[in-house]
Amino acid sequence: MTRPAGSLARFATPIKAWAQRFAFLLLIGVTLVLMMAGRADIVAVERARMAVADAVAPLLDAASRPVATVANLLREGQELAALRAQNSALRAENARLHHWQVVARRLEAENAALAELLNMAPEPHTRYATGRVIADSGGPFMRSVLVNAGTGMGVRKGQAALAEEGLAGRVAEVGGGSARVLLITDINSRIPVVVESSRYRGILAGDNTEQPQLVFLPKEASVEEGERIVTSGHGGVFPPGLPVGRVAGSGEDAIRVAPFADWNRMEYLRLVDYGMPGIVMIDDAQEGRATTAIGALP
Amino acid sequence: MKLTLWQRMDIVARQMTPALLTLLAVMVTMLPLRLPDFGPVAPWLALISVYYWSVHRPDLLPAAAVFAIGLFSELAAGTPLGVTTLVLLLMHTAAVSQRRFFISRSFMVVWCGFATMALAASLLVWFMNMALGGVVMSPRPLVFQFMTTVAAYPLFAWCFAQVQRLIQR
Numbered sequence: 001m002t003r004p005a006g007s008l009a010r011f012a013t014p015i016k017a018w019a020q021r022f023a024f025l026l027l028i029g030v031t032l033v034l035m036m037a038g039r040a041d042i043v044a045v046e047r048a049r050m051a052v053a054d055a056v057a058p059l060l061d062a063a064s065r066p067v068a069t070v071a072n073l074l075r076e077g078q079e080l081a082a083l084r085a086q087n088s089a090l091r092a093e094n095a096r097l098h099h100w101q102v103v104a105r106r107l108e109a110e111n112a113a114l115a116e117l118l119n120m121a122p123e124p125h126t127r128y129a130t131g132r133v134i135a136d137s138g139g140p141f142m143r144s145v146l147v148n149a150g151t152g153m154g155v156r157k158g159q160a161a162l163a164e165e166g167l168a169g170r171v172a173e174v175g176g177g178s179a180r181v182l183l184i185t186d187i188n189s190r191i192p193v194v195v196e197s198s199r200y201r202g203i204l205a206g207d208n209t210e211q212p213q214l215v216f217l218p219k220e221a222s223v224e225e226g227e228r229i230v231t232s233g234h235g236g237v238f239p240p241g242l243p244v245g246r247v248a249g250s251g252e253d254a255i256r257v258a259p260f261a262d263w264n265r266m267e268y269l270r271l272v273d274y275g276m277p278g279i280v281m282i283d284d285a286q287e288g289r290a291t292t293a294i295g296a297l298p
Numbered sequence: 299m300k301l302t303l304w305q306r307m308d309i310v311a312r313q314m315t316p317a318l319l320t321l322l323a324v325m326v327t328m329l330p331l332r333l334p335d336f337g338p339v340a341p342w343l344a345l346i347s348v349y350y351w352s353v354h355r356p357d358l359l360p361a362a363a364v365f366a367i368g369l370f371s372e373l374a375a376g377t378p379l380g381v382t383t384l385v386l387l388l389m390h391t392a393a394v395s396q397r398r399f400f401i402s403r404s405f406m407v408v409w410c411g412f413a414t415m416a417l418a419a420s421l422l423v424w425f426m427n428m429a430l431g432g433v434v435m436s437p438r439p440l441v442f443q444f445m446t447t448v449a450a451y452p453l454f455a456w457c458f459a460q461v462q463r464l465i466q467r
Contacts, residue, residue: 020361023361023362024361024387024391027361027362027365027387028384028387030365031365031368031380031383031384031387032380032384034369034379034380034383035378035379035380035381035384035426035430036380037379038372038378038379038380038430039378039379039430045379048373049373049374049376052370052373052374053373053374053376056325056374059325060325060328060329063325063329064329064330067329067330067331067332068330068332071331071332071333133330134330135328135329135330135374135375136328136329136330136331136337137328137375137376137377139338139342139375139377139443140338140339140439140440140442140443141377141423141424141427141431141435141439141440142375142376142377143338144376145330146328146376172376173376180376187431187433187435188431208338208435208436208439209436263337264332264333265332266330266332267332
């Protein structure tokens with residue numbers, strides 16, 4: 001009886017090994033197909049991404065809360081030491097801001113009066129949805145975060161995401177209860193901006209470093225270090241005038257901008273619904289066409 | 299011998315532990331820790347988990363599970379589709395094929411093996427990201443991530459070893 005069993009094993013073992021190898025090659029093949037699918041921007045891939053994100057959002061939300069609490073505690077501990085100095089600095093800043101408030105009120109009234117005088121087209125109404133940052137994409141080649149606000153709260157693709165201090169990014173994908181925000185430092189991020197004082201237009205292009213580059217400025221443009229960069233509003237997706245950053249310096253290769261947003265204490269993001277028909281409409285139209293195309297298949 | 303439901307559940311739970319731990323590693327990496335400049339260089343915990351279980355208990359972490367975990371991490375984290383999965387699968391195969399060599403050696407050898415494979419994995423991720431994105435990227439954050447990953451290996455290997463002893467009973 002031992003002979004047949006032995007011969008069986010002699011045949012079975014290579015077959016088993018072959019099957020395992022085949023399964024492995026199959027998986028590798030599927031991975032390569034996925035890579036192509038991911039490159040081709042297929043709607044189904046985006047749907048799958050947001051379905052997974054929506055599914056894990058509650059888990060990540062719950063898990064990120066204690067982490068945020070500990071981070072806040074640590075920061076508060078550090079700040080406690082500098083409380084006195086900070087207090088007097090804040091007092092001085094408050095006095096300065098009071099002055100600015102007066103100026104701003106006067107300018108606002110003046111602006112409204114002049115706009116009425118010129119019969120200017122009204123600015124679209126802006127609404128905000130606020131989401132908690134629940135996940136960081138992680139990894140060295142991606143700068144994006146997941147927030148727990150989705151289409152249910154009026155979030156749409158292309159909207160601007162604001163941190164406390166300034167522009168943080170743009171909504172790249174949106175699901176029912178979560179949205180992925182591509183940060184302005186990501187290598188795929190391109191934001192139309194303008195130099196606040198000189199009104200030179202340019203594009204803020206991320207490159208995965210802390211300080212994105214300012215590109216496509218007009219040839220005659222000269223940019224000083226420390227100048228404020230704000231969104232230009234071109235493309236109709238972002239409201240104009242959102243604070244983005246400050247020119248950090250112009251090296252030999254590029255003009256770099258230090259964003260106002262503080263990546264290390266970014267807990268909430270405000271998503272700006274600017275109510276202008278821009279990219280959002282185009283995307284919806286494309287998506288509609290894609291779904292009808294899929295629906296038309298036998 | 300007929301097993302009761304409870305015993306069967308116990309066995310299934312033991313068998314699923316490595317895959318679940320790897321999944322947990324993926325989720326933990328995604329948490330916003332908000333430590334200064336830590337995000338991009340945070341250790342790649344999934345790589346550690348896949349390597350550890352592929353060397354010590356490959357029967358409990360089959361290639362299909364590695365594939366599923368890799369795909370999940372890409373969909374959830376929004377990274378380019380296929381890159382992480384491919385690298386994790388190759389890591390799994392490489393570790394399984396060398397496990398006879400590693401299993402009888404000291405911890406240092408296993409760690410060095412991990413460092414070598416992690417270096418290859420990091421380089422592959424870098425090249426594939428550049429090829430897919432069509433741009434040249436600085437390898438700097440990757441070098442730091444590689445170093446934190448290798449440095450984190452002993453701690454996580456120790457934790458996994460405790461778990462391995464638990465599920466072996």
